[in-house]
Structures are given as C-alpha cells and as structure tokens.
Amino acid sequence: MKTYHVTVRVNGVTYERMVKPTTTLAQLLRYELGFTGTKIGCDQGACGACTVLVDGKAVKSCSVLALQVNNKEVLTIEGLAAGDVLHPLQIAWLEHGAYQCGFCTSGMLMTAKALLDENPRPSEEEIIMAIKGNLCRCTGYVKIIEAIKSVAQQKGEE
Amino acid sequence: MRVKLEYIAPATVEEALRLIAEYGEEAKILAGGQSLLLFLKQGLVAPSYLIDIKTNLSKELSYINVEDGILKIGSLTTHRDVEKSRIVKDEIPILADVEKDLADVQIRNWGTVGGNICVADPTADLPPVLVVLGTKLKVRSLDSERLIPVEDFYVNLYETVLSPAELLVEVQIPKIPRDASIAYERLSHMKGERPVVSAAAFVRIDHNSLKCEEVRIAVGGAGSTVIRARRAESLCRGEKMEENLLQKVGDHVADEIEPSDDIYYSRDYKREMIKVLVRRALYKAVAKIRP
Numbered sequence: 001m002k003t004y005h006v007t008v009r010v011n012g013v014t015y016e017r018m019v020k021p022t023t024t025l026a027q028l029l030r031y032e033l034g035f036t037g038t039k040i041g042c043d044q045g046a047c048g049a050c051t052v053l054v055d056g057k058a059v060k061s062c063s064v065l066a067l068q069v070n071n072k073e074v075l076t077i078e079g080l081a082a083g084d085v086l087h088p089l090q091i092a093w094l095e096h097g098a099y100q101c102g103f104c105t106s107g108m109l110m111t112a113k114a115l116l117d118e119n120p121r122p123s124e125e126e127i128i129m130a131i132k133g134n135l136c137r138c139t140g141y142v143k144i145i146e147a148i149k150s151v152a153q154q155k156g157e158e
Numbered sequence: 159m160r161v162k163l164e165y166i167a168p169a170t171v172e173e174a175l176r177l178i179a180e181y182g183e184e185a186k187i188l189a190g191g192q193s194l195l196l197f198l199k200q201g202l203v204a205p206s207y208l209i210d211i212k213t214n215l216s217k218e219l220s221y222i223n224v225e226d227g228i229l230k231i232g233s234l235t236t237h238r239d240v241e242k243s244r245i246v247k248d249e250i251p252i253l254a255d256v257e258k259d260l261a262d263v264q265i266r267n268w269g270t271v272g273g274n275i276c277v278a279d280p281t282a283d284l285p286p287v288l289v290v291l292g293t294k295l296k297v298r299s300l301d302s303e304r305l306i307p308v309e310d311f312y313v314n315l316y317e318t319v320l321s322p323a324e325l326l327v328e329v330q331i332p333k334i335p336r337d338a339s340i341a342y343e344r345l346s347h348m349k350g351e352r353p354v355v356s357a358a359a360f361v362r363i364d365h366n367s368l369k370c371e372e373v374r375i376a377v378g379g380a381g382s383t384v385i386r387a388r389r390a391e392s393l394c395r396g397e398k399m400e401e402n403l404l405q406k407v408g409d410h411v412a413d414e415i416e417p418s419d420d421i422y423y424s425r426d427y428k429r430e431m432i433k434v435l436v437r438r439a440l441y442k443a444v445a446k447i448r449p
Binding site for chain 1: 163165213261350
C-alpha cells in the first residue's frame, strides 16, 4: 500500500513519519512513535481507552486516521505531567484510588482534562456525561467521578 | 488488508467533486470517519481511493448561519459545534438537545453532521428529527446542484439517493414557526447506545381553536430507513391534540410502519415501543408550544 507523509506535534515535539492511509492515530502514536501510554481496547471507537487530545479536543485515536492529524497538536498521557510534576487529575486519581487495572486510565484522564479545560467547574451530571465515551470494567466509575469532582472543586477554590 | 488504497485530500470542493466524478464507486468520501473507519476495519467497504474532505474543506463546509429564515449548516460541521452553537440553541433547540446526547464527546468532536446523515444508519438519531423539521439537503456534483428533502434521501440500510459523484454540502432547516414545536423520544437501554426505536414529532396548533394545523411524525429504527408516518398524521389534522387522540395516533403509527425484527429486538417489542414513543413525542411537542 502507498504511504504518505505526516507531520504531527506530540506533547510539544514535532515528528514526521510515512504512514499508510489506514494507519490510525493510535497506531501512529504507539507503534511509530513509541507512546504506548495510549491503549487500544476495542479498536472500534466504543471503549475510549485510546482517547487523546487533538488541538485540545478529546478524540478516540483508534477512530481518527493519522493522515488527518497532519500539522495538528496531539496531547497524550505521556504529556499530561509536567516532567516529574503530576497533573492535579493524576494526583486525584492516586488519592481517590480511581483505577484498578489501569487500562482505561490514560483515556479517562485525557477526557477528564479536556472536560476541565473547557468547563473548570462541572456538575456531577456534566462529569458523568463527559465520560460517557470511556468504559471502565473494574471500578464502577464512582471513584473516577469523585477524583474529577475533587479537582473541579479545587479549581473553584482558586 | 487492501493492496491498493490511495489517499487524497483535495484542496477545494471543486477538486473533491472532480475526484469523485472520476473515481465513482472506487472511491469513498472520508469526513470524520467515525462510521467509515469501522466499515474499513471490518472489511465492509474496500475502496481504492479515500477522498479526505475533512482535512482541507472544513474551512469551506463547516459553518452555522441563518439566512432567509433557514438555518444552514455546512456538511462538515462537527456534531460538537452544532451542540454548542448559540444560533442552534436559539433557533432549533431540539437539534442542540439531540446532539448533546448523541454518542459521546469524542465522537462528536471529530464526526460531522453530513457524514452522519450520509451513512444512513436506520437507527441514527438525526434522521427522524431532520425529517419532521422539514429539512432539505443541498447536494452538489461537478455540473449540478439539487435540494433533496431528507425524507426522500434514504433508500435502504446504509444507502441514500446520492450517486457516487455527489457530495452533501449543506443541511437546510427552516425556522420553527410560531405555535409549533418538536419533540424527540428515543428508547435505548444504556445512555450513548443507538436507540432500539425512536420517534420525532412536529406539531403546529391554531392558538384560537387549539386544533392541530400541521403534524409530522417520523420513526427511526423500525425499518431499513427512517419512516414518516403520513397516514397516521392525517388523524391529527383539524383535531384537538388530546390524550386519547395521541394514544390512537401512536397505535396507528405502529400499524402503519410494520416494524421489522432485527438481531437485537423483535418486531412485536418495537411495535409496542413505537406506540409509547410516538404518544410521548406528540404529548411533549404539544406541551412545549408557546402561542
């Protein structure tokens, strides 16, 4: 199959690769660029484990073609912490125990970040609606929602 | 895995039209890909050319305007943009409501309204709502342009009247008249799932006589396409929209439509649910009408 050139900025660094038309963003991130923090769960756009941010918007990277993010900015879980300084959401995840196996975690955190970037003080209902596209088979979502809520409340106090 | 697949991202609408005229059935148009990618992965489609219109044509085909009393939405507008649009919330709030609940935020961020309409999934939320809104679809080819009412757009499961050389460019929704309102009811067993069946109703009432002047009812998930229940609609015209009439109309819609079995739900179950959803949609539409 013919390959095509793609330039993409991931976590602030520019990369260039040749990819097939059918290569998904998830595949580009994981197999071409080594960002394996993004997980492929269903590969069908249902589970959301592959969620990353493209130009600040949460998308399911298994359902976005790599060629369509040409010249765009991607943020993956690897880019969430600032060096050794964890993002407040990551700290909240640890404090609330909002993970068990951790497979949904990267996608869930990226979705939560996109939510709080757009809506710093979401209601519980808004949090629940925002994570609709991220499935978790372990936790039952309660601690995930509490973790997000705790960061939302912190931001409110700032 | 496909051996031959070429990817092209045309720079203009004209170039896109030239490409699809040239490649016809060998090409697939890629917008957000939230449905197409799944079909590609599952081997349900195997094009030789992938024409990516989202990458370069979004600036031309992503917009939301009101012109001459018509809400005009570019076909590459994302679901998320429609959901958040102040214009949509002011003019056609039902559309913003439906978009808010559609799939999930990730899919809405990348998927487009035009792509969704053209996939022709019979359980999709937009078609019944667009049908009762009297929506028209502006479609272009290299040498022509036509305006197709949504209710004439669907032929079969995943099949529309579009020829391979045609591109949906705009969705046109007339403003909702005074004394009219729309409601949409969907039944799904989990939030974010495709509905089992759904019903949309548009009702316009004369505010003196309280009698129904105009009604449109459309049902999704009952057959291979969205279906408009024209015979049942005629029961309403000139009548007061009272509880027992709505009940009767719901029953008639279920009879008129004759839902079919699918792999998840039986036709009997769908029949019973259609009766309820139509009645509720009509009831809510009537309740929302402000004279």
